[in-house]
Amino acid sequence: MPELPEVETIRRGLGPKVVGRTLERAEVRFPALVRGSTAGEFASRVRGRRVEAVDRRAKFLLFRLSGGTTLLVHLGMSGQLSYWDHRLPDSPRFSVSPLTGLQRTPSQHPVDRHTHVLLHLDGGDRIQYRDIRRFGHLALADTGSVEGLPALRRLGIEPLGPGFTWEAFSGALRGRRGMLKALLLNQSAVVGLGNIYSDEACFEAGLHPRQRLERLGPGALRRLYAAVAMVLDQALGAGGTTLRDYRRADGSHGLNQDRLKAYGRAGQPCARCGAALKRTVVSQRTTVYCGRCQRLK
Numbered sequence: 001m002p003e004l005p006e007v008e009t010i011r012r013g014l015g016p017k018v019v020g021r022t023l024e025r026a027e028v029r030f031p032a033l034v035r036g037s038t039a040g041e042f043a044s045r046v047r048g049r050r051v052e053a054v055d056r057r058a059k060f061l062l063f064r065l066s067g068g069t070t071l072l073v074h075l076g077m078s079g080q081l082s083y084w085d086h087r088l089p090d091s092p093r094f095s096v097s098p099l100t101g102l103q104r105t106p107s108q109h110p111v112d113r114h115t116h117v118l119l120h121l122d123g124g125d126r127i128q129y130r131d132i133r134r135f136g137h138l139a140l141a142d143t144g145s146v147e148g149l150p151a152l153r154r155l156g157i158e159p160l161g162p163g164f165t166w167e168a169f170s171g172a173l174r175g176r177r178g179m180l181k182a183l184l185l186n187q188s189a190v191v192g193l194g195n196i197y198s199d200e201a202c203f204e205a206g207l208h209p210r211q212r213l214e215r216l217g218p219g220a221l222r223r224l225y226a227a228v229a230m231v232l233d234q235a236l237g238a239g240g241t242t243l244r245d246y247r248r249a250d251g252s253h254g255l256n257q258d259r260l261k262a263y264g265r266a267g268q269p270c271a272r273c274g275a276a277l278k279r280t281v282v283s284q285r286t287t288v289y290c291g292r293c294q295r296l297k
């Protein structure tokens, strides 16, 4: 599932290519991915609008369109949003695994049965939305009301960028109770960490994923703050983590999967102490941690 560094990498890849361009036509091939309107209404509402900016709030990509409309795109579990350049060939090596249905070749792909929405731009290029599991969605909203939408209004602070200060972080965690990993996953204090970066942040901070928040002292909270910033910055710098579906806007893989220290490494030696990493379940999610470096307090 794409988490914050992956969505931000896509935003940075798409922005320079699409800002200033006009959406000439939307082609919705799987109407159920459009929320809040019919596919026909969606297409007529975006037609002829210019892309003024590509922003992001948590894991929502926000295409600011002329006329005060915002196109929201959420990638769900397996969404891929890519730029298709009419001057470039589709990869001749493109193939889909008959077993998993996943795209194998990391490059510009032709429209296939998993490519559900095409946003045709002036000049013949397009934005392609491909989603094998189809848990993602697209929606339109008035730009002025986006922050108040039910899916967005209760979101916590953004961990990328200058607003992620110690004051903001400690304020967002003040008075919180319950398990550390559950809080990181639920997006109410800090947004953008899913299963991968929650495990990575707990590991970096030396905190057990089941650690009770109300027992954490200021020193531990400081370590958690630094760890959240570090794992997300590192992942963003590496262009995100590609385990299965995630691709950058140009179709290429991220590189962060080789840098993970906890996620997916159960049974392998801890990078810090050498002990075998343990696997457990927290908030119904598989969780990996070091029993020696991440003790409950």
Ligand SMILES: [Zn+2]
Binding pocket: 270, 271, 272, 273, 274, 275, 290, 291, 292, 293, 294
């Ligand atoms: Zn260890």
